[in-house]
Amino acid sequence: MEKRPTSTLDTSKIATPAFVIEEALLRHNLSILRHVKERTGCKMYQALKAWSTWELFPVVREYLDGTEASSLNEARLGYEEFNHDVHVYAPAYKDEEFDELLRYSSTIIFNSVDQWKKFKPRIEASGKQIECGLRLNPENISKDEHGGLWSPTAPGSRLGVRRTELEAALTEDRDALQGISGFHFHVFWDKTLPDLREAVRVIEDKFGTHFSAVKWINFGGGQMITNDDYDVEGLIALINDFQTKYSVRVHLEPGAAIVKNAGALVASVLDVVERDDVPYKIAILDMSFNAHTPDFLLSRDLDMPVRGARALRDEKKLKGHAYRLGGGTCVTGDTLGHFHIFEKSLRAGDKIVLEDGIQYNMVQCTMFNGVQHPSIVLWKDDAAETLRAFTFEDYKARMG
Numbered sequence: 001m002e003k004r005p006t007s008t009l010d011t012s013k014i015a016t017p018a019f020v021i022e023e024a025l026l027r028h029n030l031s032i033l034r035h036v037k038e039r040t041g042c043k044m045y046q047a048l049k050a051w052s053t054w055e056l057f058p059v060v061r062e063y064l065d066g067t068e069a070s071s072l073n074e075a076r077l078g079y080e081e082f083n084h085d086v087h088v089y090a091p092a093y094k095d096e097e098f099d100e101l102l103r104y105s106s107t108i109i110f111n112s113v114d115q116w117k118k119f120k121p122r123i124e125a126s127g128k129q130i131e132c133g134l135r136l137n138p139e140n141i142s143k144d145e146h147g148g149l150w151s152p153t154a155p156g157s158r159l160g161v162r163r164t165e166l167e168a169a170l171t172e173d174r175d176a177l178q179g180i181s182g183f184h185f186h187v188f189w190d191k192t193l194p195d196l197r198e199a200v201r202v203i204e205d206k207f208g209t210h211f212s213a214v215k216w217i218n219f220g221g222g223q224m225i226t227n228d229d230y231d232v233e234g235l236i237a238l239i240n241d242f243q244t245k246y247s248v249r250v251h252l253e254p255g256a257a258i259v260k261n262a263g264a265l266v267a268s269v270l271d272v273v274e275r276d277d278v279p280y281k282i283a284i285l286d287m288s289f290n291a292h293t294p295d296f297l298l299s300r301d302l303d304m305p306v307r308g309a310r311a312l313r314d315e316k317k318l319k320g321h322a323y324r325l326g327g328g329t330c331v332t333g334d335t336l337g338h339f340h341i342f343e344k345s346l347r348a349g350d351k352i353v354l355e356d357g358i359q360y361n362m363v364q365c366t367m368f369n370g371v372q373h374p375s376i377v378l379w380k381d382d383a384a385e386t387l388r389a390f391t392f393e394d395y396k397a398r399m400g
């Protein structure tokens with residue numbers, strides 16, 4: 001694989017706050033994903049929940065097959081702006097939305113046998129060729145290091161059909177799976193190949209007897225395929241072996257891996273506050289962590305990578321240019337819980353590059369406190385192109 005290009009972002013050309021996507025880095029990630037596709041024949045769908053800047057769908061479309069959508073809105077976005085290969089999964093579908101959902105979907109994945117049975121007649125009546133799938137829950141696949149938020153197979157999870165439930169449904173009605181052409185599982189977040197290997201082993205063990213009845217198996221997302229140290233060739237081998245063993249086609253739906261290390265949230269320092277009771281200074285930025293990096297704040301144990309700085313948690317070990325970054329809202333906790341040691345002292349006007357600010361944050365932003373919403377910027381050929389800037393009217397329109 002080609003080496004990851006280095007970022008060429010010149011922050012002096014960026015008006016802040018801004019989510020900046022670097023096209024060369026995005027294409028690097030996408031070329032790794034396309035390599036997996038080309039070597040396995042698997043299908044790959046962009047999980048829109050992680051990042052859905054649709055102006056860049058034409059770029060993503062050069063590499064991937066279609067989109068994975070979690071709602072009517074995402075399905076419509078994928079259909080209208082990417083292509084008509086839209087794979088939808090949601091924990092439950094709404095009666096009044098379902099007919100419209102059928103218009104945009106090529107594949108619909110159900111979370112329970114009951115939901116499948118409920119909507120099957122409407123799919124048949126639509127006359128549209130739609131592939132139907134069932135999400136499986138192999139239970140307790142991975143430990144969740146981040147407070148139980150990210151494990152779809154944790155005890156009590158509402159996601160997917162467990163083996164005992166599937167067997168009970170088939171005992172009650174042995175044709176319960178008739179019309180189902182694929183299975184889906186999505187079992188973790190931010191994991192590496194050994195985790196996937198283990199998950200596949202458990203899934204085969206629990207559900208393998210049903211695989212001969214379907215055409216495709218969707219391995220979901222959660223794999224950091226585009227990380228520099230990911231074992232891409234190992235993934236290719238795993239997919240090829242699985243496809244040969246069961247005569248199915250594997251689908252993958254990466255989200256974070258598409259934009260990881262391919263863009264940043266760029267902010268400016270507005271002021272620096274010094275307190276005599278703490279061994280660090282506080283840099284107040286023209287953004288809000290609560291409003292603009294909500295996904296990141298869900299896992300308080302993760303360090304936010306900041307360009308030119310080293311993250312540190314232990315207050316007692318702070319030395320040099322130690323800062324806590326704070327947002328511009330009234331909330332006391334609108335800060336990064338941890339600290340950063342910068343190479344030099346910060347001053348008002350300095351730019352701060354939050355390296356992993358895009359995935360899952362951009363899609364979850366709020367306009368809390370009316371803080372200026374970060375614009376969306378494409379960095380390409382050493383120039384910044386603003387794809388979207390947000391105004392007072394956008395703020396007002398969300399409030400009433």
Ligand SMILES: Cc1ncc(COP(=O)(O)O)c(C=O)c1O
Nearest residue numbers: 047050186221222253254255256
């Ligand atoms: C069903 C499903 N597919 C794909 C993804 C994408 O996962 P990731 O962004 O970790 O690759 C998610 C993320 O939550 C998901 O729930």
